[in-house]
Amino acid sequence: MIKTTVTAKANPTEDREVVYEAIKKMFPENEPIYEELSEHSGTFSLVGDIHSLVNIHYQIRQEQIIDTARTQLSKSVSRDGKSTFFILSKQVATVGRLNFPAQKEPLGSIEISIEADSPEELVRFFDWLTPPTENGIPDFELDITSV
Numbered sequence: 587m588i589k590t591t592v593t594a595k596a597n598p599t600e601d602r603e604v605v606y607e608a609i610k611k612m613f614p615e616n617e618p619i620y621e622e623l624s625e626h627s628g629t630f631s632l633v634g635d636i637h638s639l640v641n642i643h644y645q646i647r648q649e650q651i652i653d654t655a656r657t658q659l660s661k662s663v664s665r666d667g668k669s670t671f672f673i674l675s676k677q678v679a680t681v682g683r684l685n686f687p688a689q690k691e692p693l694g695s696i697e698i699s700i701e702a703d704s705p706e707e708l709v710r711f712f713d714w715l716t717p718p719t720e721n722g723i724p725d726f727e728l729d730i731t732s733v
Contacts, residue, residue: 587635587702587703587707588633588635588636588700588701588702588707588711588733589633589635589698589700589701589702590629590633590634590636590638590639590698590700590702591632591633591698591699592609592613592616592618592633592634592696592697592698592699593629593630593631593632593696593697594608594609594618594629594676594695594696594697595627595628595629595630595693595694596620596627596628596629596632597627597693597694598624598627598628599693599697600693602620602628603631605630605676606618606620606630606682607680608676608677608679608680609630609632609679609696611621611679611680611681611682612639612641612642612645612674612679612684612696613632613639613641613642614641614728615634615637615638615640615641616634616638617630617632617642618631618632619631619632621640632718634716635640636711636714636730636733637730639715640730642684642715643714643715643730645683646684646689646715646716647686649683649684650722651686652716652717652722652724653686653716653719653722654662654686655667655686655715655716656674656712656716656717656718658672659672659700659712659715659716660712663708665699666705667705667708668701668702668703668704668705668707668708669696669699669701669702669708670699670700670708671697671699671700672686672697672698673686673690673696673697673698674686674687674695674696675687675691675695675696676691676693676694676695676696676697677691677693679696686706690703699720710728710732710733711733713726713728714728714729714730714732714733
């Protein structure tokens with residue numbers, strides 16, 4: 587089973603509601619939980635399964651960035667091959683768009699951690715979210731139930 591963990595810090599200089607809405611736009615099926623760290627900052631988080639990423643799946647295809655997304659996910663695969671990690675731009679997410687920043691942003695990014703039960707399951711996850719392509723066109727499309 588795929589486990590998805592999403593976190594995003596709300597800094598003292600940011601409007602907490604704007605950060606909340608950015609997360610909701612990217613992960614509309616889930617309800618982020620806010621944990622206050624200090625009087626003016628905190629962290630939003632949500633935990634879900636593969637269905638938490640249906641909107642990301644859609645946007646990757648909408649933006650035609652399957653190859654870019656696959657590269658981002660593959661850069662951070664764990665040594666045991668059962669997890670990966672990637673970040674999304676919090677600022678771009680406020681308008682409901684998907685962007686993979688080159689590095690963590692000064693005010694923080696939306697961080698997504700993916701955990702699978704086995705390396706084979708993680709490979710199926712990759713093939714569902716970001717299938718191999720030829721000239722930007724997916725070689726195949728897996729159904730979410732096959733992961």
